[in-house]
Amino acid sequence: MYKFYPVPEKPSELYSIQIGGEAVPANPCRVSAIPFNVVWPGHQRALEQTEEAAFLAFEADGEITLKVKTNGPLKPLCADTDIAIRPLSKGIKAAVAGDTAEFTLPGPGQYTFEPGGMNRALHIFVDPPKDYGKKEGEGIIYYGPGVHDAGRIELKSNQTLYIDAGAIVYGGIIAEDAENIRIVGRGILDNSKSVRGKDGGYTAGSGTPLGCIKMYRCKNVLADGVIFRDSGVWTATLFNCDCVTFDNIKAIGMWRYNSDGIDFVNSANGLVQNSFLRCFDDVIVLKGLKGYDTRNVENILVRRCVTWCDWGRNLEIGAETCADEYRNIIFEDCDCIHGAHIMLDIQNGDRARVHNLIFDNIRCEYSKYQLEPIYQGSEDMKYEPKAEPFLPTLMYAHLYRGMWSKDMLFGENRDITFRNIQIIADPGLPAPPSGFVGAEEEHKTHDIKIEGLYFNGKRLETLEEARVSLGKYTENITIE
Known part of the structure; x- marks a missing residue:
């Protein structure tokens, strides 16, 4: 069984797609084309640094076969086309007949179809059947199929925002001191009409808020099923929040500066699961910011997610x-299908004692098409890619003071486990590097365990073989 969603905008022309003999349109989205970035310069990125991609969203309860043909700027498919269907851990292969690729997806989940490299990918979101309940009644804000210009959407306690399949809602969500909020549906919340001020401000007055979701001191929040597109800054930001769940959300079309995915800021008891996020900055990140730092960051679980990082880090502290x-933070059973700087990162730039942190059963993919991330040094500087592929760092933990540090105090990294980490690399690529660094004698990075690190199926048994470098003020870092 499958059900297609209406597309109430001009469909993407990059792909012609058929499922069960029926033509299925895909939505357009803009993504970063090159890893080229700068600290906010007072204006938005140049469109020449971006490109159009596409995403297809529908519902299915089992295996489903797609036929895909490339159009427009994409080269026609042929038997020699280097096609990747990610996550690679799913083992999905395409058969090319003439100019059409045919492949079968195993069921609900998030996938990418990449013909001949990382550019202009087709993102495929297969939703499991689900009934989100009533569409009208007290406390329900409902948007049905069609295009809606909502602007600022302010949610109060005990409210549900229901964005149904086939709806595109232009706007952003704000909530303060509220509880029992639901943001559900299979539609699109598009933040493209938000405008960032020259000072880089993260508020937008009465207009469309910057970012798809901003919540302050909220409790018992669920975001389920919704597609978030083209965020003005961090896609979903939670300040001093408690008990927030993201389930089967999709973040796509993030090309603007600082378009992180999900940022837990001094928040606790969070869950992110079954979700896809492609972002032009850190994808799922746990932060501590001044002004909110009377609360710890604790009891966060991220599982069964697919991440694509066009700049920054995939799964990050800091x-x-x-x-x-x-403390008590777990990232497990995730696929990092593309990275930029670092896949699994602990950037401890302030006073925090980071401990009881686990990365478990994480699969990190390395592509021969990966470009090196470069800071743009001037307005007229152009991105010049190197001939050889770039390898993002796999694992990193350090203590430091940098441009984002505010405490001017060192913290501590300890009791951190990397378990069953799988590196899936294109043929000819070496294992990626990793590293651990402390700050001073009283502020170390220590007691780090690597329990199973695999490179294309081969277990790496020594720190040297795993390309792990140890800096100053590290202690008891082991691999087994």
């Missing part, structure tokens, strides 16, 4: 860590 403690 860089701002203004909190007394980060």
Whole structure:
């Protein structure tokens, strides 16, 4: 069984797609074309640094076969086309007949179809059947199929925002001191009409808020099923929040400066699961910021997610860590299908004691098409890619003071486990590097365990073989 969603905008022309003999349109989205970035310069990125991609969203309850043909700027498919269907851990292969690729997806989940490299990908979101309940009644804000210009959407306690399949809602969500909020549906919340001020401000007055979701001191929040597109800054930001769940959300079309995915800021008891995020900055990140730092970051679980990082880090602590403690944090059963700087990162730039942190069963993919991330040094500087592929760092943990540090105090990294980490690399690529660094004798990075690190199926048994470098003020870092 499958059900297609209406597309109430001009469909993407990059792909012609058929499922069960029926033509299925895909939505357009803009993504970063090159890893070229700068600290906010007072204006938005140049469109020449971006490109159009596409995404297809529908519902299915089992295996489903797609036929895909490339159009427009994409080269026609042929038997020699280097096609990747990610996550690679799913083992999905395409058969090319003439100019059409045919492949079968195993069921609900998030996938990418990449013909001949990382550019202009087709993102495929297969939703499991789900009934989100009533569409009208007290406390329900409902948007049905069609295009809606909502602007600022302010949610109060005990409210549901229901964005149904086939709806595109232009706007952003704000909530303060509220509880029992639901943001559900299979439609699109598009933040493209938000405008960032020259000072880089993260508020937008009465207009469309910057970012798809901003919540302050909220509790018991669920975001389920919704597609978030083209965020003006961080896609979903939670300040001093408690008990927030993201389930089967999709973040796509993030090309603007600082378009992180999900940022837990001095928040606790969070869950992110079954979701896809492609972002032009850190994807899922736990931060501690001044002004909110009376609360610790704790009891966060991220599982069964697919991440694509066009700049920054895939799964991250920091860089701002203004909190007394980060603890009881688990990232598990995730696929990092593309990275930029670092896949699994602990950037402890402030006073936090980071401990009881686990990365478990994480699959990190390395592509021969990966470009090196470069800071843009001037307005007229052009991105010049190197001939050889770039390898993002796999694992990193350090203590430091940098441009984002506010405490001007060192913290501590300890009792951190990397378990069953799988590196899936294109033929000819070496294992990626990793590293651990402390700050001073009283502020170390220590007691780090690597329990199973695999490179294309081969277990790496020594730190040297795993390309792990140890800096100053590190202690008891082991691999087994």
